[in-house]
Amino acid sequence: MTDVDLRKLRYFVAVAEHLHFGRAAASLHIAQPVLSRQIRALENELKATLFERDRRSTALTPAGRQLLADAPSLLAGAEALRRRVRRAARGPRVFTVGFMPGLIVTAAVRELGARHPGLSVELVRTTWEDQVDVIRDGRVDVGYLRPPADLRGLTVRPLFTEPRVVVLPGDHRLAGREGIAAADLADEHLLQNPDAVPEWRDIGVEMRRRNRPAAPVFHSVEEKLEHVAAGRGLVILPLSVATFYTRPDIAYVPVEDLAPTAVHLAWDAARRNPLLTEFAEIAASEAAAVPR
Structure with missing residues (x-):
């Protein structure tokens, strides 16, 4: 899978979402014959048929359904890598924290900035819909999450619960x-x-x-x-x-008989940036200091 062209993978996702080569080609702003050739090339690389197609319909094969399940995380990881490289190329180090509505993260952010005077600590407000996406695609380095959330591929640090x-x-x-x-x-x-x-x-x-x-x-x-x-x-x-x-x-x-809800800190499990674990320790310490 490491040799798969990410452009072909994006083309595959477009066809899988539309289940129509013409509409997928239009959404990608490319000609339909070009798209068809790219999908055939991807099938040759993977040695698997991804679509069942005839004159009336296009459907995913079992191999296609598996690739569609895995493709978003691969594409998000590639986008995250690009974002981090671009940020590093711009100059001063940047560490970005995502936070959900109602959460006040000022103390932890200030503490990290105080420990690293050359570090620019930025904030991104997230929602229930994108709180995990911004971690996976590199918009934030670490995020405060509220359930429900898909935690696959993330390192998760529980912080606190609340009614x-x-x-x-x-x-x-x-x-x-x-x-x-x-x-x-x-x-x-x-x-x-x-x-x-x-x-x-x-x-x-x-x-x-x-x-x-x-x-x-x-x-x-x-x-x-x-x-x-x-x-x-x-x-x-x-x-x-x-x-x-x-x-x-x-x-x-x-509501007295509803279980409390949790707040977690999470980041991409594949990353080894020491700032991630340092910020997690700071965030846990600050959360423990707040009466609840």
């Missing part, structure tokens, strides 16, 4: 309570993917409806809170996120 709360419209019947049970929310509509709240599959009445609405796609905490304030449903968030985004038209209430 989860339900965020409700300010005039909701449960707003103002000091605490509730998850069962109190059974008839409500969850405005997020149930994978983020696994317990919802057991308590949510809507999970047993055939025509239950799909969870909308949100790109920020602010979008979620706007929908909650408008009375369209509820979200479950870590306590630190809810308190960070406090506003007068919503309320957050602890």
